[in-house]
Amino acid sequence: MKKNNVINQILASKRLKYGTSAIVIMVLSVVIFVVLNLLVGLVPYQMDLTPEGLYSLSEQTKFLLETIEKDVVIYGLFDETKVEPGNEIRDVMDLLTQYEQNKHITVKYLDPSKNVGFLTEIDPEQLLNIGLRDFLVVSGESKRLIKYYDMFVSIASESTDFGTSDVGSKAETAFTSAVYYVTKETQPKIYSTRGHGEYSFDTGYITIGEFIKTNGFDHDSVDLSISGKVPDDASVILIANPKEDFTDDEIDMLRDFMNKGNSIMITLDSTDTNEKYVNIQSLLKDYNLAFRYDKIKEGDENYHIVGNRYMISPALYTGTLINSPIKDAFSNILADNVRSVEILRKSGTWLETEALLLTSTKALSESVYDENDSQGAVYVGVASTDNKNDSRIIAIGSADYIQDQRLFYYKQYEDSAIRFTLNCLKWLEGDDDEIFIETKNYFANFITVSAGQSKTISILTIYVMPGIILLLGLAVYLRRRNL
Amino acid sequence: MFTVAKKEISTYFKSPIAYVLIGLFMLMISVLFYTPFSIGSGDFLPVMDSMGFFLIFLIPILTMRILAEDRKNGTEVLLLTSPTSLTKIVVGKFLAMYFIFFVITLLSLIYPLIMVAYGAAFTVQLAGAYIGFLLLGAAFISVGVFASALTENQIISAIISFVAMLAFWLAGTFAAEIGGNVAKFLNWISLTSRYDVFTRGLLGLPEIAYFVFFTILFIFLTVRVIERRRWVQG
Numbered sequence: 001m002k003k004n005n006v007i008n009q010i011l012a013s014k015r016l017k018y019g020t021s022a023i024v025i026m027v028l029s030v031v032i033f034v035v036l037n038l039l040v041g042l043v044p045y046q047m048d049l050t051p052e053g054l055y056s057l058s059e060q061t062k063f064l065l066e067t068i069e070k071d072v073v074i075y076g077l078f079d080e081t082k083v084e085p086g087n088e089i090r091d092v093m094d095l096l097t098q099y100e101q102n103k104h105i106t107v108k109y110l111d112p113s114k115n116v117g118f119l120t121e122i123d124p125e126q127l128l129n130i131g132l133r134d135f136l137v138v139s140g141e142s143k144r145l146i147k148y149y150d151m152f153v154s155i156a157s158e159s160t161d162f163g164t165s166d167v168g169s170k171a172e173t174a175f176t177s178a179v180y181y182v183t184k185e186t187q188p189k190i191y192s193t194r195g196h197g198e199y200s201f202d203t204g205y206i207t208i209g210e211f212i213k214t215n216g217f218d219h220d221s222v223d224l225s226i227s228g229k230v231p232d233d234a235s236v237i238l239i240a241n242p243k244e245d246f247t248d249d250e251i252d253m254l255r256d257f258m259n260k261g262n263s264i265m266i267t268l269d270s271t272d273t274n275e276k277y278v279n280i281q282s283l284l285k286d287y288n289l290a291f292r293y294d295k296i297k298e299g300d301e302n303y304h305i306v307g308n309r310y311m312i313s314p315a316l317y318t319g320t321l322i323n324s325p326i327k328d329a330f331s332n333i334l335a336d337n338v339r340s341v342e343i344l345r346k347s348g349t350w351l352e353t354e355a356l357l358l359t360s361t362k363a364l365s366e367s368v369y370d371e372n373d374s375q376g377a378v379y380v381g382v383a384s385t386d387n388k389n390d391s392r393i394i395a396i397g398s399a400d401y402i403q404d405q406r407l408f409y410y411k412q413y414e415d416s417a418i419r420f421t422l423n424c425l426k427w428l429e430g431d432d433d434e435i436f437i438e439t440k441n442y443f444a445n446f447i448t449v450s451a452g453q454s455k456t457i458s459i460l461t462i463y464v465m466p467g468i469i470l471l472l473g474l475a476v477y478l479r480r481r482n483l
Numbered sequence: 484m485f486t487v488a489k490k491e492i493s494t495y496f497k498s499p500i501a502y503v504l505i506g507l508f509m510l511m512i513s514v515l516f517y518t519p520f521s522i523g524s525g526d527f528l529p530v531m532d533s534m535g536f537f538l539i540f541l542i543p544i545l546t547m548r549i550l551a552e553d554r555k556n557g558t559e560v561l562l563l564t565s566p567t568s569l570t571k572i573v574v575g576k577f578l579a580m581y582f583i584f585f586v587i588t589l590l591s592l593i594y595p596l597i598m599v600a601y602g603a604a605f606t607v608q609l610a611g612a613y614i615g616f617l618l619l620g621a622a623f624i625s626v627g628v629f630a631s632a633l634t635e636n637q638i639i640s641a642i643i644s645f646v647a648m649l650a651f652w653l654a655g656t657f658a659a660e661i662g663g664n665v666a667k668f669l670n671w672i673s674l675t676s677r678y679d680v681f682t683r684g685l686l687g688l689p690e691i692a693y694f695v696f697f698t699i700l701f702i703f704l705t706v707r708v709i710e711r712r713r714w715v716q717g
Contacts, residue, residue, distance in 0.1 A: 022711035026704055033700045040692035049611040050684035051604075081666035084659035085679040086532070094685060111662075443608075445525035447601040454521040457597060461513035465593070466506045473502025480497065 044097065051443040054169055055094045058437055061176040065102045068183045073106045074099065074175065075136040077119075080109035089133060092151055092171045099175060137178035144178040153439055168441035176437050180216045187218050188235035188429045195223040197243030199399060205240055207404050211418050212425065224250040230257040236428045239266045241399030244275055251279040255286070263392040263428035267399035270295040270339035272368055287384035287393045288344045288353045293369055296338040296380065296397070299362030311336045313413075314357040314380050333357075333420055334406070334413040335398035340365055340378035350388045356424075357381030357396070383427070392428050415439065487567065487575025491549070492582050501583055504545055508587055511537050516594045525603020527595040528682055531612045534591065535678050538623050539648045545583060546627025547641035549576050550709070554635040563713050573706050577628050584620045588613070608684040615681025618694035622674060623648055625701035632705045648674075655679070 048055040057065075074096060083089055096107045112119055112132060122143065123130055130136065135146040153168030181187060190212060192200040200221045201209030212219050222231055224246075230237065230253050237257065239246075246254070254264060266280065268291055277291065284290055298304035298312045305311045313332050343353050357380045365374045380397040400406050402421050407414045415438055449457075495501040515530045550573075553559040562572050592613075599605050623644075630644035631637075655673030658666035670676050674697075677690045 022707055026707055029700060029703055029707075033696050036696050037689070037693055041689045044687070044689055046680075046685045046687040046689075047611075048684065049606075049608045049686055051606055051608065055685055079662050081664075081670065082659050082662040085655040085673065085675045086683075090679070091683065094683075443604075443606065445598075445603050445606070447520070447523055447525040447598055447603045449520065449523055449601050453601070454517075457520060458513075458517050461516060461594070461597070462510065466510035466513065469502050469506035469509060473499035473506060476497065476502060477499040480499075 046094070046097075052169070052440040054091055054440055055098065057095075057098045057176075058172060060437055061172060064176055064180055065099070065105070068102070068104050068179065070139045070183045071104050071106070072137060072139045072179055072182060073108060074179075075138065076107065076109040076133075077112050077130060077136060078109065078133045079111040079114075088152065088166060089148075091169065092135075095169075095171050096175070099179075105179070135175070135178075137175065137182050139179075139182035142182040142184075144181050146174045146178055150174050153441065166442070167444075168439050170439050173437040173439060177216050184216060187216065189218040189220065189231075189233045190236045190238055190425060190429075191220050191222045191231060191234045192238045192240060193224060193242070193246075194221050195225050196246065199240035199403060204403050205238075207407050207414075208402050208418060208421055211422060217425070217429075224253050229253055230262075235262060235430075236425055237262070237264045238425075239264065239280070241267055241269050242277075242280070243271075243273075245277045246279045248279060251283055254283060258283075258286075258386070258391040258393070259389050261390045263394075263430075265394045265396070265424060265428055267396045267402070268339065269337040269399045270368065270397070271337075284393070284395055285344065287386060288351045289382055289384055289393070289395050290342045290344055291395065291397065292340045292342050292365065292378075294339055294365045294367050296340060296359055296378065297364040297366055298360060299364060299375070300360035303360045303363070305334065308336075310338070312338055312359065312363075312380075314338070314359050316357065332413060333401045333417045334410050335380070335401035336406070337398065337400055338380050339397040340380055341382045341395045341397045343379065343382060351384060351386055353382060353384040355379040355382050356394070383424075390430075392430075394424050394428060396424075484567070484571040484575040484578070487572050488578040488582065491576055491579030495579070495583055500544075504541055504583075505587055505590065508537065508541055509590060512591055512594060516597075520598065520601075525598040525601070527598060527603075527609055528612055530594065531609075531616060532679075532682055535616060535619055535675075535682075536652065538620060539645060539652055541587075542584075542620070542623040542627045542648065543630070543641040543644040546580050546624060546631050546644060547637040548631065549580060549628055550631040550705070551635050551637050551640045555637075559709075563709070569709060569713075570706050573628065573632075573702060573709070577624060577702055580624045580628065581621060584624060585617070588617060588620065611684060611686045612682045614686065615678050615690070615694075618681075618691065618698075619674060619678045621698045622651075622694050622701075625698040625705075626651070629701045629705045629708070632708045651675075 046055065076093070076096070078089070080093065083093070099105050100107050110118060112130065119130060122136065122138070130145060131148065133148040135151075137144045137146065151169065151171040151174050152166040153170055154166050192198070192205065192209075194200055199205045201212070201219050202221060209219055220231075222234070222237075224230065234257065237254065258264065264283075266284070268277070268280075270293075276293075281290055295310065296312055297309045299309070303312055303314065305313070311334060313334055340359075343355070359378050359380060361375075361377045363376065363378060365376075365378055367373055381394070383392065383394045385392050401413075402417050407417060419438070512530065512534060515533050516527075519526060519529065550559075553562060563569065565572070567575075595603070595605060595609060626647050627640075627644040630647065631640045633643060634640050651672065651674040653673075653675070654669040655676040658669035658673065658676075661669070677693055680687050680690045
């Protein structure tokens with residue numbers, strides 16, 4: 001009886017009655033909080049406020065994504081739940097949400113340590129060298145690996161001896177080109193020649209080689225004297241600043257290659273050697289072109305850098321033959337040791353020739369072999385098409401403008417030089433769609449402050465400003481105490 | 484509601500506590516600000532990352548007495564029996580705390596403006612980060628007000644809110660260590676992960692909604708805690 005009374009008292013107590021209802025209400029409110037957030041999460045709208053547009057897609061990427069018809073899966077090879085706040089990979093993950101807006105693109109994250117079977121299936125011979133936090137872009141049988149370090153622009157850090165710091169993002173470039181690459185029916189391959197002391201994608205042209213790979217091309221190098229023929233899978237041959245001429249046999253191989261409707265790009269610096277490049281000139285002659293044996297000295301200060309009239313920035317010659325990509329691509333390249341390219345007066349309506357790069361009218365063409373200098377505008381880059389077999393050739397009177405060291409020391413010209421070259425290669429390959437996505441360099445918000453100014457500001461902010469506020473507090477305290 | 488807020492603001496500025504808190508917060512920002520400024524950087528965003536963390540120390544001291552003191556002094560009964568609704572009283576007290584926080588935020592703008600005076604750009608990204616900071620402050624203050632409603636001891640109130648804020652702040656860091664579904668949950672509730680979105684340059688609807696709902700939830704819970712006490716105590 002007494003026991004029943006106690007139970008009744010507990011059941012009738014305000015504590016149980018109102019306490020229970022309060023707990024229920026609190027739990028309900030938490031549930032509503034979760035549900036509301038989940039509902040808003042269904043509309044994951046985010047506005048990109050970064051000056052660089054780090055989380056936005058460029059018009060070129062949007063255009064490309066609209067054209068794809070194959071399904072693409074982008075695998076992030078890491079556990080996305082283990083990415084700590086503030087990690088730079090989160091920027092990449094946020095950018096990828098923009099790619100996911102396309103119905104053909106899916107983004108998945110896989111922890112490699114827990115999905116060994118998947119990796120073995122994707123890369124049975126371990127040729128891709130897949131690492132943690134890399135990304136793999138897959139469409140059908142076609143796949144492309146994006147290394148973690150390929151998504152950022154890094155420079156040697158000033159604060160540590162061996163470290164690097166990121167100064168930009170190449171993520172959009174990497175993903176767009178990978179999507180472009182895996183959805184293309186065939187991947188064009190560019191070969192650089194070897195055996196004549198020229199630059200190749202392994203030496204001197206490493207930077208442009210990397211950009212070529214991230215822009216939907218494959219590349220390799222070939223020594224024609226060893227291979228005996230131009231590789232069957234070659235779409236474009238790049239001859240970059242050979243120190244000696246090609247042999248008759250090599251030129252015959254290149255002619256055969258061109259007769260099949262393929263293309264060549266030749267870059268050649270001005271030299272003070274006696275090399276005459278007879279065979280290369282004969283090949284160029286087929287396309288109404290010739291390299292001159294001169295060195296360009298600019299007379300217009302708008303066309304050369306301060307203090308060096310041989311280091312020139314030629315203008316784009318606006319013609320009609322080549323479609324917009326090359327012309328749109330050009331802003332400003334910087335070249336040293338430049339020679340001119342001559343358009344010959346060879347008859348033949350099947351040949352169409354158009355200038356790409358032009359000096360000012362004040363330029364001086366200094367002859368390398370004699371005293372016959374001449375002044376006036378000259379071409380330093382020309383494109384030519386043989387409409388009989390649809391082969392194309394581009395001759396640039398400078399190999400230096402895209403050379404690794406030049407790009408390293410004159411970083412501000414890198415984007416233009418690479419964009420110009422990539423679009424030349426794309427035109428040669430026959431693809432007029434431009435997909436070059438510029439690197440997004442992090443916004444550099446620098447200030448100019450002297451040591452004295454820095455000291456003054458530090459005194460004002462660390463001592464004076466908080467000190468005044470604390471003194472105000474002290475004054476309030478003393479006044480209140482005396483009331 | 485605004486009468487309550489005005490009274491609380493007036494009380495705070497008539498005592499040294501508001502000045503001490505503002506002074507100490509400015510000192511902390513000044514120390515953080517000096518390093519990038521002295522090496523010629525006009526980027527204030529890294530400082531804002533740390534400012535968010537400093538709130539974990541500032542807000543508990545700011546809010547510890549807001550409701551606990553009423554209970555200790557026995558003036559809570561007066562509040563409960565006043566014609567103003569309990570919700571309005573709690574919101575009024577919250578607004579008072581938020582006003583002081585807003586003053587601190589306004590004062591912190593001095594630093595990026597100094598950078599602007601020396602040639603830096605005041606970017607939209609920084610404005611977005613400030614929106615995030617204001618939202619983070621609201622969320623933290625709501626936790627502080629809630630903690631203050633739980634006890635009559637101001638020190639215990641400060642400790643509760645400090646621990647709660649630290650837990651919400653560190654959830655994202657723990658998530659990175661754990662992984663899996665638990666990590667997904669921790670990332671979801673983590674205020675660091677949410678605030679990080681703003682400082683990285685994104686203005687996200689889910690993040691804004693999370694902070695707003697979070698603040699409303701804790702204000703609501705505060706009202707329920709006091710309401711429950713009123714009924715239980717009769």
